[in-house]
Amino acid sequence: MAKRKRLTLPPLGGFAPGPASASEASPAPASPPALGPGLAPAPISRVTGEAAATAALREVAEELGAARSEGRLVLRLELDRIEEGWLVRDRIGLEAEELASLMTSLSAHGQRSPIEVTDMGEGRFGLISGWRRVTALRRLHAETGEERFATVLALLRRPDTAAAAYVAMVEENEIRAGLSYFERARIAAKAVEAGVFATDKLALQQLYGSASRAKRSKIGSFLGIYRALEGALRYPSALPERLGLALARRLEEEPGVAAKITAALAAAAPDSAEAELALIADLLAPAAEAAPEQEPARPSAPDPAPDAPAPAPAPDPAPAQPRSTRPPAPAAELRPGLFLKAEGAGSLHLYGPAVDETFRARLRDWLASEG
Numbered sequence: 001m002a003k004r005k006r007l008t009l010p011p012l013g014g015f016a017p018g019p020a021s022a023s024e025a026s027p028a029p030a031s032p033p034a035l036g037p038g039l040a041p042a043p044i045s046r047v048t049g050e051a052a053a054t055a056a057l058r059e060v061a062e063e064l065g066a067a068r069s070e071g072r073l074v075l076r077l078e079l080d081r082i083e084e085g086w087l088v089r090d091r092i093g094l095e096a097e098e099l100a101s102l103m104t105s106l107s108a109h110g111q112r113s114p115i116e117v118t119d120m121g122e123g124r125f126g127l128i129s130g131w132r133r134v135t136a137l138r139r140l141h142a143e144t145g146e147e148r149f150a151t152v153l154a155l156l157r158r159p160d161t162a163a164a165a166y167v168a169m170v171e172e173n174e175i176r177a178g179l180s181y182f183e184r185a186r187i188a189a190k191a192v193e194a195g196v197f198a199t200d201k202l203a204l205q206q207l208y209g210s211a212s213r214a215k216r217s218k219i220g221s222f223l224g225i226y227r228a229l230e231g232a233l234r235y236p237s238a239l240p241e242r243l244g245l246a247l248a249r250r251l252e253e254e255p256g257v258a259a260k261i262t263a264a265l266a267a268a269a270p271d272s273a274e275a276e277l278a279l280i281a282d283l284l285a286p287a288a289e290a291a292p293e294q295e296p297a298r299p300s301a302p303d304p305a306p307d308a309p310a311p312a313p314a315p316d317p318a319p320a321q322p323r324s325t326r327p328p329a330p331a332a333e334l335r336p337g338l339f340l341k342a343e344g345a346g347s348l349h350l351y352g353p354a355v356d357e358t359f360r361a362r363l364r365d366w367l368a369s370e371g
Helices: 019-023 044-069 096-109 131-144 162-176 181-193 200-207 213-229 241-253 257-268 273-284 357-369
Strands: 074-078 115-121 124-129 151-157 332-335 338-342 348-351
Touching (some): 124 131, 124 151, 124 162, 131 151, 162 181, 162 200, 181 200, 213 241, 213 257, 241 257, 241 273, 257 273, 273 338
Parallel strands (some): 115 151
Antiparallel strands (some): 074 151, 332 338, 338 348
16 A cells, blocks of 8 residues: 655745644754864954954054154163163263162162163164163172173163264263263263264253253363363362362463473372362462562661770560461361461461452451451
């Protein structure tokens, strides 16, 4: 007997099939086979999220690159990669006490302020500012061997010209720790010698543009001292403003005085800044003060007449107090450029470059007020 097959008509007019037909309906076509792992099409939300993350990472990378090139990102560099001689340093030296204090601070608190460097290529960096910190870190690493002292925090700078690099170095030192007038003049002269600036005037204007005109003029006066006595002075950084200006005037007025001062410094070989300054002040003292005062000539008594009886001998007068410009003790330096000599009983001698009209007026006013 033949087997009969039930036929099911599709629903008409949009009506759903009855329960019987629904249960016997053909199964839905199977979904396409799944792709291999990682090849399945991702949902739209996942694609959007990944795109946003990629864009954010790209933005962060670009910002970090810009911050590094613009000097807004602090770098940690090995000390061996720092070229300290890339610029002529404006500081002549570092006092032992100052270096010890800086080393103590770095050891206790670490490096608080980054140095400034420029990229020289091939992994080398030229030092713009921060010579004292680099020197102290090198000394600490040599003495302790600790790795924390083998690196230095730095900001990357890109000066357009050598002049801009020198200006950055000078400005940083002017803000952090002021240079002496001699050191300021020296770096200006060195920059001119290196061809960074054409003239002294341009060097002073560019390096010390934020300083007053009077201050630049004083630095310019010390240029003459640097060029005349740079090798003769043992403690040039200790030369104070007033004594230095007096020395500059003397060097300008008397061309031969430079050789005289050089010879005197070589012969005396002062072993301290105080001794060198006292010697310079003595050499600058006016000739009238340096020369011993001559006693006024006393008129000789006329010879007695031959027939006149000899007068009775007069009692011996009290011995006169000898006068001399040479004090029994060395002159005392009351302050830079001001020296005091005791010239016997009731006599004091104030002299030196600091004794100008203003000083004399103030001294007269003070003496008058004391009654």
